[in-house]
Amino acid sequence: MEDPAEPPLPGPTAVEQSATLEAEPNQNADPETEESEDVDVSAQSADIVPDEANGNNGNNGTDCSGEFVVTMLARSNLEEQAVGTEGTSSPLSEDIAEEAPPLQSHRDEDVMAESWRQHRKHVFVLSEAGKPIYSRYGSEEALSSTMGVMMALVSFVQSGDNMIRSVYSEEHTVVFLQKGPLVLVCVSNSRQSEQQLRAELLYVYYQIISMLTQASIARIFEHKKNYDLRRLLAGSEKILDGLLNLVDWDPSFLLAAVHCLPLPSSLRDSLSQTLQKAITPNLVFSILIAKNQLVTIVQEKTVIEDARLEPADVHLLLNLIGASSAFQAGEIWTPICLPLFNPDCYFYAYISYLDPPECTVCLLLLSTDKEAFYAVAECKRRIEEAMVAQNSLSLIAKAQSYSVSQVGVSDLRHFMYKPFDVPDNHHQLTQFTSPEMEAPYSSDEEKMRLLDLYRYMHSRIHSSSRPLKLIYHVAERETLLAWVTSKFELYTCFSPLVTKACAITAITKLLRWIKKEEDRLFIRYPPKYSTTPNPSKSSRKSEQQDSTDNGFMSLL
């Protein structure tokens, strides 16, 4: 069972690099360093991985399928045109789509238009019976025969006891993911690695699970193989659209880590205490979010002992909040499943903004009791009162993401730093920190270019065939250095003329700065509480003090 949401840890070939870089930077770095100035282009190769049970039989479809899928997809479109199934397109719409696509909703896009083909990343979800469930662009009806071809490919390979995983063509990578009765397909020309694309498909799957639960999807399709799941997802397409948009723009998904709002630790602690005091039976998580970033999470004690909240679940929650209408005075009460926590059960989420009409500070309370709305809403009122008394809202409003210039390392343009769990504190939520993207990465185009470079570095570091510890990559307009140790994963971006030695000195400085600021940049001690009376109340305090030395950066 694979789990691509977690980035694969460096494989056994990667030697632990425990010595400090500062001592002998070049010696340590060189054996693991890869200097690359060109991007691999693995064109025209099909990659069908045989099932383990059936080692060598996997060649049936291998040689032809790259061409095959492309021609099949093309043919199916032609057929659609001939039969005229794409009901939405009028003779005029082709021109309109090319002239002014922004005016059209993605749902109404003409799937015959060149602009539809040009999209960077398509995502399709279908049932095992080949029924369309979701398409990122264009209506599912218009794409039904395209999806039929996809299903035909999946079943064709399956009939040889194999599983289709990906198809490469010159411009596109097609990645397949089968999860229970659902088949997810990504067609991308973004040059992302197959693993990355599959991880993204998994997020899509999880988002569907978060709305319906895995158990009920399984039950539905057991009962009726050709059920049209769109009936249940109708009106929720925006949630999936929003997720795919976030996946493209927010590196949290790539890193499988949560980005929290930098805050003075005293403020964060007092906010956590406020949440901790306002509890009610069956409340399990209290989450405070500001400007779409995490401020703090407080968890019920018994819950935290057997499981922790995974970053992916937090991402899904943040996306849900983003995709629901920011009702200023409204309080939302909705069932939601956290797929990594438990794919088969619902929590009941209470969502309310604390600062109408701005709606930037959002409180999310998760209960296991669907009748608990009024009790949970009362918790919110207590939290609100306490926050007013402490003037917390205006303090949160002042908090913002930081600029890379605060680090004080010249030539450093941007970075992403993800510390791994501290061994003594393994219930910690995986987090990362990153400054604002500033010039020259201010335009959307440049932002995406930097994100693509990071994705490229990430794919090299986590390559399944040849994982790396350190990459120094001289790109056209910048120089990047990525480094993975047992303590952290770091991606840095420098101005183009920086030498390797300079970059490594800069990273040492950066790590020192992060160490100094870590109380502000990360949620250090996610607090716990108990909704059932518990005698051992004093244990938490001492725990905190013990772990002070186990900072993220004991390396330095």
Added chain:
Amino acid sequence: MALRELKVCLLGDTGVGKSSIVWRFVEDSFDPNINPTIGASFMTKTVQYQNELHKFLIWDTAGQERFRALAPMYYRGSAAAIIVYDITKEESFQTLKNWVKELRQHGPPNIVVAIAGNKCDLSDAREVSEKDAKDYADSIHAIFVETSAKNAININEVFIEISQRIPVLEAAGATSARGFKLGRQASESRRTCC
């Protein structure tokens, strides 16, 4: 002045404009690009009716099929239900009839039902005639109005008519008809039935 809390829930197909109606009533604003509601959204608004203050506890439910099973949680204990359809979508009127049936079978016995034909500003695209809808509403003794959340037509009127139909309080302190929910305590003590 006596304050009465009246729980009101909005039911109906997805996209007919339930949230827009509530938003118009509570905030007096309109957003054409509103996102679909997830689960249900809770809001309150207090209005004066004769010599009483009526505090509407409004449960704006999601019309999507996947939330269907949750509806009883919201109409249970409601004093009134506003069932909304879209006058430009015949299908949404059929869904409305199913909601009426469900309320008959499982809803509170004294619930006041209001039928709102929303989007009456789009009469060019009308699929449900006003007369048919009115006849149906009369046959089930429901309040009937055509509304436009966009142009603020008949929105306040729906709630005023609900206030009129709510039975007057018999005596102070008496636990009023089962159709009322008096605040938080009442809901907490109520047991799960679904």
